[in-house]
Amino acid sequence: MDARELRFAVEELLHAYVRCIDSDRLEEWPEFFTDPCVYEVMPRENADQGLPIAVMYCDSRGMLRDRVVAQRRANIYAPHGYRHMLSAIGVTGHEDGVVSARANYVVYRTFLDAVNYGHSELFSVGEYHDTIVFENGVARFREKLVLVDTARILSLLVTPL
Amino acid sequence: MEVCMDGVANHRSVSPVSLTWPADVARVPYRVFLDPAIYAYEQEILFRGPIWNYVALEAELPNPQDFKATFVGDTPIVVTRDKEGALHAFVNRCAHRGALVCREPRGNRPTHVCVYHQWSYDLRGNLIGVPFRKGVNGAPGMPEDFQPAQNSLRQLQVAAYNGLIFVSFDPQVESLAEYLGPDMRACLDRIFNRSVQVLGHARQFISANWKLYAENTRDPYHASLLHLFHTTFGMYRSSQGGGITLDAKGRHSALHSYRKTEAEELTAYKNTDLRTYQDKYTLADPSLLQGRPEFPGLTIQAIFPNLTVQQIQNTLAVRHTIPRGVEQFELVFTFFGYEDDDAEMRAIRRKQANLVGPAGLVSMEDGHATEIVQQAIRRDQDATSIAAMGGREIAGEESLITETGIRGFWRYYRELLGIAGAESVQKENGAWTHENYASR
Numbered sequence: 202m203d204a205r206e207l208r209f210a211v212e213e214l215l216h217a218y219v220r221c222i223d224s225d226r227l228e229e230w231p232e233f234f235t236d237p238c239v240y241e242v243m244p245r246e247n248a249d250q251g252l253p254i255a256v257m258y259c260d261s262r263g264m265l266r267d268r269v270v271a272q273r274r275a276n277i278y279a280p281h282g283y284r285h286m287l288s289a290i291g292v293t294g295h296e297d298g299v300v301s302a303r304a305n306y307v308v309y310r311t312f313l314d315a316v317n318y319g320h321s322e323l324f325s326v327g328e329y330h331d332t333i334v335f336e337n338g339v340a341r342f343r344e345k346l347v348l349v350d351t352a353r354i355l356s357l358l359v360t361p362l
Numbered sequence: 363m364e365v366c367m368d369g370v371a372n373h374r375s376v377s378p379v380s381l382t383w384p385a386d387v388a389r390v391p392y393r394v395f396l397d398p399a400i401y402a403y404e405q406e407i408l409f410r411g412p413i414w415n416y417v418a419l420e421a422e423l424p425n426p427q428d429f430k431a432t433f434v435g436d437t438p439i440v441v442t443r444d445k446e447g448a449l450h451a452f453v454n455r456c457a458h459r460g461a462l463v464c465r466e467p468r469g470n471r472p473t474h475v476c477v478y479h480q481w482s483y484d485l486r487g488n489l490i491g492v493p494f495r496k497g498v499n500g501a502p503g504m505p506e507d508f509q510p511a512q513n514s515l516r517q518l519q520v521a522a523y524n525g526l527i528f529v530s531f532d533p534q535v536e537s538l539a540e541y542l543g544p545d546m547r548a549c550l551d552r553i554f555n556r557s558v559q560v561l562g563h564a565r566q567f568i569s570a571n572w573k574l575y576a577e578n579t580r581d582p583y584h585a586s587l588l589h590l591f592h593t594t595f596g597m598y599r600s601s602q603g604g605g606i607t608l609d610a611k612g613r614h615s616a617l618h619s620y621r622k623t624e625a626e627e628l629t630a631y632k633n634t635d636l637r638t639y640q641d642k643y644t645l646a647d648p649s650l651l652q653g654r655p656e657f658p659g660l661t662i663q664a665i666f667p668n669l670t671v672q673q674i675q676n677t678l679a680v681r682h683t684i685p686r687g688v689e690q691f692e693l694v695f696t697f698f699g700y701e702d703d704d705a706e707m708r709a710i711r712r713k714q715a716n717l718v719g720p721a722g723l724v725s726m727e728d729g730h731a732t733e734i735v736q737q738a739i740r741r742d743q744d745a746t747s748i749a750a751m752g753g754r755e756i757a758g759e760e761s762l763i764t765e766t767g768i769r770g771f772w773r774y775y776r777e778l779l780g781i782a783g784a785e786s787v788q789k790e791n792g793a794w795t796h797e798n799y800a801s802r
């Protein structure tokens with residue numbers, strides 16, 4: 202795969218990933234990851250201090266599925282949808298079939314509850330640090346670190362970023 | 363000290379507020395969550411009053427000259443550790459023109475200097491430098507009678523208990539040990555039994571009045587009804603026991619939930635029997651809950667007015683409530699473990715942090731629960747909520763189906779702000795004022 206093909210594959214993966222979340226197909230979300238994997242939503246505040254606690258930390262597809270089942274069946278929150286904006290997508294490394302990539306993201310949250318129906322707000326700003334591998338030609342995240350600038354989370358975070 | 367130590371009685375800027383509060387402390391007028399005058403009054407009388415406010419863990423300021431900028435109520439303050447290791451705290455507002463002096467959330471420095479005109483302060487908040495104080499090129503400088511010693515930052519009382527740092531605006535405040543009381547100290551002693559290590563922070567910004575969260579953390583009634591993670595995944599055991607402990611004044615509370623037998627407790631940690639409890643769903647990856655026996659069950663301790671200490675399985679955290687106006691507050695979680703944790707224990711705490719905080723599988727909805735109250739009460743400010751589950755008494759109970767902790771909070775709040783119940787309010791024409799403030 203040459204550099205141009207690789208970049209295209211990374212962009213396609215990222216775009217498919219955010220479309221999956223933004224169209225509320227969360228049951229498909231774990232399929233974007235290898236198993237095991239690491240999915241971590243880490244406030245930059247902690248990363249900068251070298252502190253290990255993230256607001257979400259999953260190390261298997263099973264944990265990702267459990268997040269989705271909890272969101273669908275257990276957690277209480279104002280119904281909402283996301284719209285991701287991606288920019289500055291770039292391949293930062295490629296060795297032995299393991300690709301490192303970065304992208305900036307912005308997520309707007311739009312409420313669907315009775316009080317705030319249709320209200321959109323800027324919900325989260327940050328950066329994806331991804332490690333991507335190809336399994337039978339399918340690109341998947343082996344590691345997705347969501348480094349969150351917006352450490353002060355509005356109300357709560359239930360839908361993954 | 364000079365003006366900074368004046369008593370609450372001298373604060374005349376806050377208008378008296380008329381408020382009818384039913385005699386029944388189980389009834390809470392919604393107005394207390396909405397009225398800007400009440401908010402302003404409690405900033406003066408409560409947060410700057412005869413109480414202790416949690417501000418930091420000592421582990422956040424381990425070294426000489428470390429500092430943390432935070433808030434008492436909505437007043438910005440700085441906690442420092444001096445070169446000798448002693449703790450200090452001062453209001454983060456320059457004595458000169460009122461600018462924020464310390465602009466970083468944390469760090470290490472020998473002095474704090476206001477960027478506006480570079481007035482500088484030592485680690486106790488004493489004014490140590492005023493540029494051009496003696497004038498320059500024949501210009502006169504500060505007046506002759508200007509005394510730096512009289513223009514320090516407003517210094518606060520500071521005390522620590524087992525690594526938890528508290529401050530008070532009131533020099534006459536009771537000792538921190540008395541303020542906490544023996545039962546609350548015992549509860550803190552259990553968790554803060556050796557040196558802790560900070561593992562990370564998480565922040566939530568909630569669109570609701572801060573007191574709705576004070577109620578939430580004293581309310582075990584909602585736990586199995588709002589937080590459905592455990593019941594959904596079949597982990598809730600109806601045999602679980604629990605109860606609530608209050609301090610002598612009812613202002614602090616500690617909720618405990620525990621399994622009744624050692625076998626149940628061990629099973630909970632081994633987590634091998636999840637499937638026997640399943641209703642419909644099971645965890646695809648039960649490693650989330652595979653911890654180590656450390657503390658029995660769960661503890662949520664609420665120290666008046668702004669501190670929550672939590673132990674849920676192996677996840678430990680303090681939560682600091684910071685009011686950000688009448689209808690907003692911030693919740694800052696500081697997760698911690700122990701300095702002597704091994705690598706596996708650290709990994710357990712890291713994974714179990716998924717259970718709490720802004721994305722907590724078990725308890726993310728607490729803040730939202732306060733928001734849906736705030737969204738519904740605006741037009742009915744004289745209506746009241748009912749916190750009468752378990753009766754009207756204010757005392758510890760061997761049950762989790764109780765609102766006694768909420769009643770304890772409000773009784774103390776009313777006492778502190780000098781808000782009388784209905785009968786005495788009628789005698790005073792329904793008004794509560796500075797004059798009937800008589801908490802001390």
